[in-house]
Amino acid sequence: MSKLHFTTKHANEATVTRQWFIVDGANQTVGRMCAKIAAVLRGKNKAYYTPHVDCGDYVIVINADKVKFTGNKMEEKEYLTFSGYPGGLKGETAAKLLARRPEVVVEKAVKGMLPKNRLGRKMYKKLFVYAGTEHPHTAQKPVELSFNNK
Helix, strand or coil: CCCCCCCCCCCCCCCCCCCEEEEECCCCEHHHHHHHHHHHHHCCCCCCCCCCCCCCCEEEEECHHHCECCCCHHHHCEEEEECCCCCCEEEEEHHHHHHHCHHHHHHHHHHHCCCCCHHHHHHHCCEEECCCCCCCCHHHCCEECCCCCC
16 A cells, blocks of 8 residues: 655745735725735735745735725724834824825734734735825736625
8 A cells, every 4th residue: 555645835935926916995994905905915815825935916005095994993993103202102093094194094904914023024015005096006017806895
């Protein structure tokens, strides 16, 4: 009786092929959209996903100023920044931050869903967020990434 040996294929920098995706953030719920974006940035949508290798794709988010929150999060959710000095903690509601810098809302949500190590920082660099519909990545020919909304 012979034993069968199966080898698992592990991805590495030489074997990873990266794609460019574009996501329209208009009328998308922030948390649900960003969770799917984080999965694509990590490479979990690929058959050869390897946890210790950056095998994710590039993601462009347009219309970040048109994202929405559920419930009372627009008035109650607070984004905190700390300067490092005593008394340097500042807070801003989601509504104010969305009006002032809409890209930051999506960037912070996705960054919180990525690994907290050098691999996560490398994955985060493949995210590009824009408030309007214009973006400078047309030469990469991004493919539309749509989510099943219920």
